[in-house]
Amino acid sequence: MEVSMSTPTLYDWLGGIDALNRLTQEFYRRVRADELLGPVFAGMNDEHPRHVALFLAEVMGGPALYSQEHGGHPAMIRHHLNKHLSEPMRRRWINLLMDSYTDLGLPADPEFASSLVGYLEWGSRLAVMNSQSGATVWENAPMPRWGWGETKGPYSPGKPGS
Numbered sequence: 001m002e003v004s005m006s007t008p009t010l011y012d013w014l015g016g017i018d019a020l021n022r023l024t025q026e027f028y029r030r031v032r033a034d035e036l037l038g039p040v041f042a043g044m045n046d047e048h049p050r051h052v053a054l055f056l057a058e059v060m061g062g063p064a065l066y067s068q069e070h071g072g073h074p075a076m077i078r079h080h081l082n083k084h085l086s087e088p089m090r091r092r093w094i095n096l097l098m099d100s101y102t103d104l105g106l107p108a109d110p111e112f113a114s115s116l117v118g119y120l121e122w123g124s125r126l127a128v129m130n131s132q133s134g135a136t137v138w139e140n141a142p143m144p145r146w147g148w149g150e151t152k153g154p155y156s157p158g159k160p161g162s
């Protein structure tokens, strides 16, 4: 059997779409029950966790299904327009997502965790900015593609930090 030595995508490392669906189902269960975020998400539909899983899958190097079927990055941004999200709401969103990720036992290695947090910090700050009055959607915005960043991929002997 031929063994590929190439660096896996973040998507594959996490466990693909099944892992992302488990993560978003648990996360939005907690969001609904949260006193700060519950009211913000009161209107979300049952497909919301699956759509966010598809979005994250594409960002992390998985299939481009959110772009093909749900309008890509501009559509995601459009969902946040005029929601008037605050920094405390954003921090709670991050905390609940990271709590869910930890409690589900998803890959917790420093390389993966730092890449995940890097994207979530970036994406959530964009969501808040685009939720304020006067924000407009960049209709040709490309889908972000996140990689391993400065850690350059999963741990292996001889790498910096090892």
Ligand code: HEM
Pocket (backbone or CB within 6 Å): 040, 041, 042, 043, 044, 045, 047, 048, 051, 052, 055, 056, 076, 079, 080, 083, 085, 086, 089, 090, 093, 094, 119, 120, 122, 123, 124, 125, 127, 128
């Ligand atoms: C990386 C960060 C984020 C991503 C990738 C993301 C992604 C998405 C996506 C894909 C949707 C549309 C879901 C659908 O089609 O049903 C959505 C909607 C929404 N998001 Fe986000 N989001 C992010 C951050 C946030 C944050 C930080 C908040 C609030 C603190 C937030 C609040 C909302 C709300 C209120 C909606 C609309 C819910 C509704 O349908 O009523 N998002 N988001």
